[in-house]
Amino acid sequence: MVSPSAPIAMLRGLQTCDTCGLLSRPAPGASEGRCPRCDEVLEFRKPDSIQRTWAFLIAAAVCYIPANLLPVLTTATAAGAESDTIMQGVVLLWSPTGWPLSLIVLVASIMIPSAKILALAYLLISVRRGSVENNRQRIRMYRIIEFIGRWSMVDVFVDTFTAALIQLQPLMSVEPGPGLFFFAAVVVLTMLAVESFDPRLIWDATNLSEVAHG
Amino acid sequence: MVDPQTPPGPMPESRAVPKKQTRLSLVWTIPIIAALVGVWVAVARIRSEGPKITIVFQSAEGLEAGKTKINYRGVDIGTLSAIRLTEDHQRVVATAQMAPRTEDFLVEDTRMWVVRPRISGANVTGLGTLISGAYIGVEIGNSKKPRREFVALDTPPIITGNVPGRFFILKTPDLGSLDTGTPLFFRRLQVGRISSYALDKDGQSFTLDVFVRAPYDRFVTPNTRFWQASGVDLQLSANGLSVQTQSLLSILIGGIAFETPPDGQSLPAAEANTVFTLYDNRAKAFEPAARSPQTFELIFNESVRGLAPGAPVEFRGVPIGEVSAVRAQVDLKTLKFSVPVTIHLDAQRLGVRFVDLGTGADFGAMRRRLFDSMVAHGVRAQLRTGSLLTGAVFVAFDYFPNAPPTTLDWSQRPVRLPTTPGQLEATEAKLTNIIDKLDKLPLEQIGNRLNTTIADLDTTVRTANTTLSTATRTLASARGTIENANNFVEPNSVQSQRLESTLSEVSRAARSMRVLADFLERHPEALLRGKTGEAK
Numbered sequence: 001m002v003s004p005s006a007p008i009a010m011l012r013g014l015q016t017c018d019t020c021g022l023l024s025r026p027a028p029g030a031s032e033g034r035c036p037r038c039d040e041v042l043e044f045r046k047p048d049s050i051q052r053t054w055a056f057l058i059a060a061a062v063c064y065i066p067a068n069l070l071p072v073l074t075t076a077t078a079a080g081a082e083s084d085t086i087m088q089g090v091v092l093l094w095s096p097t098g099w100p101l102s103l104i105v106l107v108a109s110i111m112i113p114s115a116k117i118l119a120l121a122y123l124l125i126s127v128r129r130g131s132v133e134n135n136r137q138r139i140r141m142y143r144i145i146e147f148i149g150r151w152s153m154v155d156v157f158v159d160t161f162t163a164a165l166i167q168l169q170p171l172m173s174v175e176p177g178p179g180l181f182f183f184a185a186v187v188v189l190t191m192l193a194v195e196s197f198d199p200r201l202i203w204d205a206t207n208l209s210e211v212a213h214g
Numbered sequence: 215m216v217d218p219q220t221p222p223g224p225m226p227e228s229r230a231v232p233k234k235q236t237r238l239s240l241v242w243t244i245p246i247i248a249a250l251v252g253v254w255v256a257v258a259r260i261r262s263e264g265p266k267i268t269i270v271f272q273s274a275e276g277l278e279a280g281k282t283k284i285n286y287r288g289v290d291i292g293t294l295s296a297i298r299l300t301e302d303h304q305r306v307v308a309t310a311q312m313a314p315r316t317e318d319f320l321v322e323d324t325r326m327w328v329v330r331p332r333i334s335g336a337n338v339t340g341l342g343t344l345i346s347g348a349y350i351g352v353e354i355g356n357s358k359k360p361r362r363e364f365v366a367l368d369t370p371p372i373i374t375g376n377v378p379g380r381f382f383i384l385k386t387p388d389l390g391s392l393d394t395g396t397p398l399f400f401r402r403l404q405v406g407r408i409s410s411y412a413l414d415k416d417g418q419s420f421t422l423d424v425f426v427r428a429p430y431d432r433f434v435t436p437n438t439r440f441w442q443a444s445g446v447d448l449q450l451s452a453n454g455l456s457v458q459t460q461s462l463l464s465i466l467i468g469g470i471a472f473e474t475p476p477d478g479q480s481l482p483a484a485e486a487n488t489v490f491t492l493y494d495n496r497a498k499a500f501e502p503a504a505r506s507p508q509t510f511e512l513i514f515n516e517s518v519r520g521l522a523p524g525a526p527v528e529f530r531g532v533p534i535g536e537v538s539a540v541r542a543q544v545d546l547k548t549l550k551f552s553v554p555v556t557i558h559l560d561a562q563r564l565g566v567r568f569v570d571l572g573t574g575a576d577f578g579a580m581r582r583r584l585f586d587s588m589v590a591h592g593v594r595a596q597l598r599t600g601s602l603l604t605g606a607v608f609v610a611f612d613y614f615p616n617a618p619p620t621t622l623d624w625s626q627r628p629v630r631l632p633t634t635p636g637q638l639e640a641t642e643a644k645l646t647n648i649i650d651k652l653d654k655l656p657l658e659q660i661g662n663r664l665n666t667t668i669a670d671l672d673t674t675v676r677t678a679n680t681t682l683s684t685a686t687r688t689l690a691s692a693r694g695t696i697e698n699a700n701n702f703v704e705p706n707s708v709q710s711q712r713l714e715s716t717l718s719e720v721s722r723a724a725r726s727m728r729v730l731a732d733f734l735e736r737h738p739e740a741l742l743r744g745k746t747g748e749a750k
Contacts, residue, residue, distance in 0.1 A: 055244050056241065056244060059244045059245035062252045063251075063252065065252060082281070185248065196241075
């Protein structure tokens with residue numbers, strides 16, 4: 001484990017390039033610096049990280065409600081049209097033989113997005129409160145949600161593929177429902193939220209407190 | 215931008231404003247937009263939810279919560295959301311989520327029913343539901359009073375939607391093969407259906423609700439006759455065999471036909487729900503309404519086998535009434551048994567015209583005079599065989615000049631008209647007569663006489679035999695005579711030779727005479743002078 005009092009670039013007045021990792025000293029007096037190697041905008045920390053993350057997170061949370069209440073898929077067969085929400089799909093798939101599939105949908109489409117939102121909220125609150133506890137747990141949590149985020153798009157892809165492929169008019173056709181757009185929005189917004197969160201904030205509090213105490 | 219490192223002079227330094235930590239980032243528009251969209255969707259969703267209704271069914275067979283649609287003219291206007299049993303477990307209550315803006319559909323007289331595949335004689339409906347499953351059909355009422363709780367009909371109504379047309383009511387004592395959905399024919403064109411039927415409270419007749427589609431409903435006038443055109447109307451009666459059909463469909467499933475008599479066609483169309491009588495057949499439907507038929511009684515002293523109520527009464531082949539009852543009665547005073555036949559005579563109804571009937575005349579008195587006169591002239595009732603095939607008989611009035619004279623007793627109720635034995639009866643009587651006469655023949659005496667005659671004949675024949683032998687002898691002598699004659703005329707006999715020579719002599723003499731005659735012709739003077747000049 002790295003010592004909490006490991007050197008921190010920001011405290012030494014240095015900026016790290018997010019893209020190429022080059023450590024550079026900001027030009028004195030300049031309000032905005034550019035990476036001398038890759039011309040990326042340089043900041044000590046992502047600007048307004050917490051605020052932006054909160055904004056994306058709240059937007060995702062708002063979208064999460066209709067994503068689960070509105071039908072994601074409308075199946076029209078000769079027997080009539082039928083709209084299913086995600087949860088209805090889970091129930092529909094749940095059978096003695098099909099339960100693993102049902103479980104996958106349940107985990108990927110309902111549990112992961114909500115877990116992501118809750119985890120990010122926890123990270124934001126803990127950073128805001130200057131928590132110095134469980135830094136490693138928190139950074140691991142961040143990495144997991146960053147990694148897992150894109151997989152939630154699987155649902156959207158499956159739905160859109162199905163809708164595109166199953167067009168056997170007039171026998172059968174599948175059309176995406178309004179819930180699907182909200183679900184995609186949730187996935188995209190949570191990914192943006194994760195992206196705008198600066199994980200360095202997690203241990204800034206630790207270092208600052210060390211600086212204060214030391 | 216001015217370089218802060220090289221100030222041009224003693225300039226006041228700008229007040230450093232600490233960077234606002236809590237400046238509102240533009241990024242907050244994202245959750246605001248998300249929230250707005252969410253609210254909009256929620257509002258739209260709530261707005262898109264129509265009223266909730268409950269429908270009570272006898273059975274939820276084929277119904278499924280969340281799937282079964284409420285369908286009006288092929289458009290889904292709602293979905294069953296829940297199905298449960300009533301408290302007493304006797305019926306099923308379904309909750310349905312209606313589409314938005316269906317409030318005006320849900321009024322007091324809106325009717326709902328389950329559409330399932332139904333195959334009856336008249337029609338096949340709801341075949342689509344074999345695949346799609348049952349749905350709930352709706353007929354929208356005209357009422358303005360809203361309603362949210364409905365009781366589904368057990369059977370789908372035959373006439374749905376706002377098909378223009380009119381309902382009429384038919385009364386019939388016998389339903390026959392009629393059913394809801396049975397077609398109505400006008401000139402063999404199907405123009406309507408029976409929408410419902412019900413047995414009257416007294417159990418004596420049926421009330422049928424029939425629907426006639428526009429524009430055919432205007433052909434129903436107050437004078438229109440309806441009759442059962444069920445299947446094949448096969449009638450075996452004294453009039454013979456008659457077959458009446460409407461169409462192949464009605465042969466299979468029955469039907470009702472209607473027609474307006476020519477004299478009623480100018481009348482205005484009948485009001486909706488006018489009550490009509492449903493007749494058994496077309497003939498009955500078009501019989502003019504009975505105008506106080508006259509009841510008479512006939513007493514036949516013979517078998518009335520084959521005479522049934524309804525059998526025609528004819529006067530010289532013209533129908534004038536029908537038999538209403540055939541009964542047997544015993545006169546307890548005289549202990550006589552007779553068969554009075556009650557008949558209804560309504561000549562006017564059956565097309566007999568009364569010519570020169572003065573207005574205001576006493577019709578009853580005239581009728582009496584007519585009957586008296588007819589009876590006086592020998593009009594009698596007689597049973598006649600109408601059809602040899604069926605043995606059905608009818609009552610015929612005809613003139614029988616030889617009938618014993620009689621008069622009518624108008625004080626009787628009903629008046630008894632005189633009868634005469636039927637044709638069959640008369641024939642029988644004649645045959646019996648002949649047989650009786652045959653019976654009376656003295657066959658034994660005739661036989662005895664025949665015997666003696668035959669004996670006489672025998673002796674006669676013997677005498678004849680002897681006569682014949684004499685005759686044979688006579689014939690033999692006759693033959694001898696003829697042979698003699700033969701000899702006389704034989705070619706080589708002496709007589710014939712002599713005859714021949716004599717004849718040649720005569721011939722020669724004749725020739726000499728001719729020569730002489732020729733000479734004299736040329737020389738007539740030779741008679742005076744003799745042969746001269748011409749020497750030989």
